[in-house]
Amino acid sequence: MVKFTAEELRKIMDLKHNIRNMSVIAHVDHGKSTLTDSLVAAAGIIAQEVAGDVRMTDTRADEAERGITIKSTGISLYYEMSDEALKNYKGERQGNVYLINLIDSPGHVDFSSEVTAALRITDGALVVVDCVEGVCVQTETVLRQALGERIRPVLTVNKMDRCFLELQVDGEEAYQTFQRVIENANVIMATYEDPLLGDVQVYPEKGTVAFSAGLHGWAFTLTNFAKMYASKFGVDESKMMERLWGENFFDPATRRWTTKNTGSPTCKRGFVQFCYEPIKQIINTCMNDQKDKLWPMLQKLGVTMKSEERELMGKALMKRVMQTWLPASNALLEMMIFHLPSPSKAQRYRVENLYEGPLDDPYANAIRNCDPEGPLMLYVSKMIPASDKGRFFAFGRVFSGKVSTGLKVRIMGPNYVPGERKDLYVKNVQRTVIWMGKKQETVEDVPCGNTVAMVGLDQFITKNATLTNEKEVDAHPIRAMKFSVSPVVRVAVQCKVASDLPKLVEGLKRLAKSDPMVVCTIEESGEHIIAGAGELHLEICLKDLQEDFMGGAEISKSDPVVSFRETVLEKSCRVVMSKSPNKHNRLYMEARPMEDGLAEAIDDGRIGTRDDPKNRAKILSEEFGWDKDLAKKIWCFGPETTGPNMVVDMCKGVQYLNEIKDSVVAGFQWASREGALAEENMRGICFEIRDVVLHADAIHRGGGQVIPTARRVIYASQLTAKPRLLEPVYLVEIQAPEQALGGIYSVLNQKRGHVFEELQRPGTPLYNIKAYLPVIESFGFSSSLRAATSGQAFPQSVFDHWDMIPSDPLESGTQAAQHVAVIRKRKGLKEQITPLSDYEDKL
């Protein structure tokens, strides 16, 4: 049952002030998808009765089976507001019909790249928080990401039904819980104060917080109740709203409002008196089947039930009554329409975040004004597998102009540089589609401010791209997305039948496309590697690969592998020297560990190749205590010219030094990519060139002589500086009741993890535990945790930092040495680390 046709929908798409693009974000299991479904139910795609039981947005079988969302799903909703409801709306609008493009995103941390992709193409976010569990680690992560993208949030305190049915808390206690949840969320939001975005904190009294029970399909904002009571008390709605939250108490006995509890037993907080208690009463009456009491109450509230609904009993009756009285869709959709920005409003301030080029060029202006007549600017944020095998829809958001069927577009890939032809294609859009959960509707064109799916571009876009009109050669791309998780867990895959290799290659290609985060590469040994954010992520990827992308061809996978990094503990014990193959040139070098935080600063891009050297010198001298002149002598970063290692020229008065710079850099890129211990990337090592002796004839100090020598001397200095391995470490957050704590601790101990924070959630029996856990130990962690706590603890792991393995990898038998041996074996290297004497030369 679709309430609107594609043509109708297309018409609304032109009303850029009446569009809301929003994503639903939350911690895992806080009820996003369930809540989304009640919204979808209201928009009429599925029948009202099944909302809450069937998750419309989980379109994959495995999602339904596991009960978690894996891929984000986009749905367009249609909502018509009454004039009455809109009378307080101050912003621009075109009529009363609204189009809400909603994206439901996964809550599990392994799939948070999907959230990133969803946020990019939306302007607002509905943050769902479980009223009992409160703000969790993933809530925080996604909220931070949303604000980073300048997404305006509204909050809904979800699972209200738990308060009434499960916990049976009284009004005041419930209020305190809600208050705390909102406060916690506001604390996070306040740290991202942004002058352009304005105040992003949420306030129930302003209507930016909703209270919902996704499972039962009801929700309310204080606006609903304020409307109800405003006339009764004869005050205006906004005044009433303020009274319904915070330190406002009402004593029905005296019929007076106070700002303090007078102590009288009838004096109750406004929220409790007017919102919480009436709901509680209705729910209790329904649950106890006191129908004789119920009908008059409902009549007073102006709720009419259909006759067949009157026959329902207990929970079903309660659900139906509540849905009729406080439909979730009305409360939530109205909140979004009122408080989330329209594309034209949001793009005004988002353009700075989005556009890479100058902010006064025609493209920036078109985005800023959300101009449907302007040049096309479209960002493809993800690829969605289409029903015909192997093809994908390119899914994205039109920021300006219109995209239409048959349009010739310029595709600018992530590596596109304006003015060059790298990563640039000109192709036709075969079809434009609006994507609505299980249904796709083809439309002629889609104007700016909307999300769109396109057919026919999938063979030129890997994960994301910026599209513009064919002739717009001056357009810069839209900034690439930054993910909050990194692919640290890897498996090697192999086909069982050698002749399936082409299938595997094709499958990996598709897999890389289907997921914004997964990385498919190939190792030196010729093995194909899939890298993902965590165990669950990889499991899903492998399943997709085998079943969907390879047509069921058998593959075998290795155990999960973790990549390590190589670093040094101290400054080299002496200046080491290597001679070139012809013995005419000598390089003297030392290695030392970088200052704390410097490697991270390079990772974050605060210090990098592209910076202004003056700026770089300033950061280095102020934050890391470098000598200002020295900061100017950084030759390069590596590996890949941007990595967290560097070469610094510390020599004085060496002739021809400039001449070998390129060769040393080349040798360094090579060596820092493949360290001396196990050919893993280096991290946090600063190489200082102490002295250089070069042959007087240029022919004898060419690249051939210097590049291998630079590599050797870098290895030698690494080996003399107490080399160490770094392993990736997860930050694990576990929420569990007290009785499960013992099990959690014992599993963590067993897995070399350590707890650094343990907090009881106020007002709940739940504990929040934060711990560090080496990634290599994390395989099977979830399941052993479940076993040890009889399923009460559920961990969320996200890569946090690199941690040094304290033992010496050069000393046989140590843990680090074992790791090195395993890696070397896997890579097919010689078992023994090449000795220092092979790299260092003597005079």
Next chain:
Amino acid sequence: MDFENYYEITRVAGFIHAHNFSRVALQFPDELLKDSRKVVSALRHLLQNSDESHGTAKLYVMADTTYGSCCVDEVGAAHVKADCVIHYGHTCLSPTTTIPAFCVFGKAPLKASNCAESLYNYTVKGGKPILVLFGLEYAHAMPDIKEALNVEAVRFHDSNSGFQIHFANVTNSVITPSTSMKLENRHLMLNGDQDNNEDSSQKTDTKFRLGGLGWSLPEGHRMEDYLLFWIGLDNSAFTNFILTFNSCEIVRYDAIEGCLKTDVSQQAKILKRRYYLVEKAKDANMVGILVGTLGVAGYLDMIHQMTELVTRAGKKAYTFLMGKPNPAKLANFPECDVFIYVSCAQTALLDSKEFLAPIITPFEALIAFNRGSQWTGAYSMEFQDVVASQPAEVEDEAESRFSFFQGGYVEDFKLQEGKEDKDAVLSLVNVTEKALLLQNKDSELLSRRDAKSGAEFFAARSYQGLEIHSSDSFPEPFLIGRTGKASGYEDEQSK
């Protein structure tokens, strides 16, 4: 082993005598060079004795060959205007272009009975027909082994019908020059292409020829049906067989240790590593073609073919002639992302770990640079097969190329340029615009990936030539330089 026997002095003398060669070059690999004087004097003695009437042939010793010592050094021989080359030691038996050559394989010791026993046991265990292949230095022992095998079979009262053992034969120890023209009808397809064979012989057997060995399989049999039994060292010849017949099971009998090596994991590893190199080559912008032979027939065609292939793939090709490649030599050309080594089959595989850029064979280059061709596992190293297997160009316009190194689609620069350059004026404008762009002086090196040609790479280098400081144009004062050896100058040794 007997010196005379080892160097086959009599046979060589007979060969020279029979063909009436007057100038003969003797090519020795480094490890046999110490015997060269004895060989020459023995040979000269023999030639003088046997032939009084004709003027005796002049003998020249050639050593330190420019390329692999397994190939006949034709250029070296041409310097002395030799009529023929006598090649000693390990050889790949690659066909020559101009000069006939006679190969002396040498005779490595082998315990025939032991080897036969291993072979017999393996046969009984394997349950499949067996094909015996061997290093050429063991060719002399083959009759002994066959005999010993019969003894073995009799000892176990086994009728010979129970198992099949095929022996490969040495095709010919005399290499007669063949031009590339003759190649096509002379040489056989590795994969047993029946059509080609039928006109030359009516036999229905499938003939194979690889690394100087030749054998034929009965009709209907494929190589995969056989177990391969290699007698010899774990050297490049063996690797050649492993790679070419990578779908067969191969065991190796090590003649020095006198035991069977069944560990074949190495085989899979080499092949996978080559696969990685092919994938890597696909990402290259600049390709160096290394000329690794001036003798193997068809090398010029191969170089041309490679140049064309690379250019057609939208990449830049440079040809290098540098003798035996080593890391230091190749690192002088850091702009090349990959090198194609055109050489005889047995020197073609260079383990590239120490090299800055990977080195691949022409066959691998075909896979890497031909759009639409896929790595199927079939592998070949001989020129003839590569020339023959040149597939029709598949113009795969539908999808851009996926790179496993960058984890996404990449398009090769030139391919696109070709299309867009139709608009000549526009392209001129583009080029001008690029040239006039203000370059950031402090910007670091372009990464190696970005440069499309040697000139671009050079332009991106931080050092581009002499830096003349115009402020002090006065000549520098005269200085006395250092003396001594580079490994330690005289003024340093005192320290």
